[in-house]
Amino acid sequence: MSEEIAVSVINLKKRFGNFEALKNITFTVKKGEVFGLIGPNGAGKTTTLRVIAGIIRKYEGKVEVFNLSPVEAKNKGYISYMPEDAFPYEKLTGIENLRFFAELYASGDKKKIEEFVELGIKIANLGDKIYEQTSTYSRGMKRRLIIARTLMVMPKLAILDEPTSALDVESAVRVRNIIVDMAKKYGITIILSSHNMLEVQYMCDNVAMVNDGKIVITGSPKNIINTLRVSNLEEAFIKVISNA
Numbered sequence: 001m002s003e004e005i006a007v008s009v010i011n012l013k014k015r016f017g018n019f020e021a022l023k024n025i026t027f028t029v030k031k032g033e034v035f036g037l038i039g040p041n042g043a044g045k046t047t048t049l050r051v052i053a054g055i056i057r058k059y060e061g062k063v064e065v066f067n068l069s070p071v072e073a074k075n076k077g078y079i080s081y082m083p084e085d086a087f088p089y090e091k092l093t094g095i096e097n098l099r100f101f102a103e104l105y106a107s108g109d110k111k112k113i114e115e116f117v118e119l120g121i122k123i124a125n126l127g128d129k130i131y132e133q134t135s136t137y138s139r140g141m142k143r144r145l146i147i148a149r150t151l152m153v154m155p156k157l158a159i160l161d162e163p164t165s166a167l168d169v170e171s172a173v174r175v176r177n178i179i180v181d182m183a184k185k186y187g188i189t190i191i192l193s194s195h196n197m198l199e200v201q202y203m204c205d206n207v208a209m210v211n212d213g214k215i216v217i218t219g220s221p222k223n224i225i226n227t228l229r230v231s232n233l234e235e236a237f238i239k240v241i242s243n244a
Contacts, residue, residue, distance in 0.1 A: 120152035
């Protein structure tokens with residue numbers, strides 16, 4: 001894994017009216033690592049991800065993605081973002097959804113478009129359903145297509161908000177393996193959030209736990225578990241949040 005810094009977040013603050021959603025959030029993500037941002041509902045995870053993705057543009061502090069502002073990185077096609085509530089275009093087939101997004105990222109390069117679509121089909125693993133209208137898909141199938149759409153374009157940074165939400169155990173395991181493999185094989189940097197602590201423990205090189213808009217603890221899952229003298233990341237999470 002490279003020591004190059006892919007994402008730098010320093011003293012990030014964000015207010016929504018009188019509500020202070022983020023309070024001096026600071027962490028770094030190295031190139032090619034899988035980084036987990038975890039915490040209870042309302043802790044500030046999604047707001048942080050949306051700032052890094054270049055969607056929320058007004059904030060205090062300094063955020064850089066490969067030495068660019070999030071908006072600049074987004075405009076260069078460095079970032080691919082999957083919101084928790086993302087859905088495909090239901091009037092299109094699965095492969096039409098993939099091709100639409102491949103064309104957005106490939107800038108007219110027909111060879112690259114086909115490479116992206118081919119990889120997307122492999123990641124989604126939907127069989128012949130890939131040629132059917134996505135309105136006929138189950139929620140889990142739609143999720144697999146959205147994940148494929150996000151990763152197939154080989155971004156420098158993929159941001160995944162609850163990537164295995166609504167997936168059955170077999171599909172979730174497959175998606176987890178794909179995420180880890182894409183980071184290792186292609187050097188894609190991945191930031192993800194998940195409520196499944198054991199999933200985070202398996203996938204992530206490093207983790208930041210967020211509570212009430214603040215970073216509570218950071219480090220590798222192994223180091224956090226050892227520091228807190230618990231058996232797994234789920235127990236660490238409960239201990240940290242209850243003591244915060």
